[in-house]
Amino acid sequence: MYEQAADGQPGSLPAPVLEPVALPTPAPSPVHTRVSALIEVMLCSGYPTQLSLVLLMTSLGMSIHTSTGGLTPSFIFILSLVDAVLVVSLVCFFIAARGERVSAVLIGNRPVVREALTGILLIPAVFIVVAIVLRLLLVVVPQLHNVPLNPLAAMVQNPRDAIIFALVVMVAGGVREEVQRGFIVHRFDQHLGGAWFGVAAYSVAFGMGHLEQGWDAVVATGMLGAIWGAVYVVRRSIIAPMVSHAGFNLLQLVSFIAQR
16 A cells, blocks of 8 residues: 555655675685695795895895804804794784784693793703714714714804804794794694694704704704604693703703813
């Protein structure tokens, strides 16, 4: 029925009001998600940031080698600490960009003090394991020991160098590398084939990052990376691996000084 207007003429029905409907944002495809996760992993692996810093620093006139062919301590010090800041910043950015909490991904929900104590207990164990592995490699495949003197050990010439490298091995080694490892394993667990595959893949890359120390060092550090990665997978916290890694590096530095 038509309603009558005030003048008695039939009126028209009011036009329906159309409410805007918010369309759901399409979820990214699995391929897109995997590709973006792989890009994040590569950017946080340390290789792109270190290469960029080396190019920048050498273009500014800084020399990576001394007149005798060794590594320049100040160059390695600056490179390591600046790279640590860049990598940790990238990791935090990528975690937050996906709506995750940095503390949840890296620290987990375990008590920090207990995790730190676990890391301390791991230090002598990993040190002994590495010593045994290096000795076995020297006996079974001695050709892998192709670098007689660790180039990093050669840079420790005085107490000042020892203090500088103590800081480097704790920050660039213990902190940066375990933040990297935890993030990369987390991304593999989400999108790239699983956490254990991530531990294996990053352990190979971690070992190859120590190629300048010799092929035996590549094997040993790759094995160390697998141990610390496994600890993260089991405990979902980087605290124990970080403390263990920093402590192992410090013990190794003390060993270098004692040998000299």
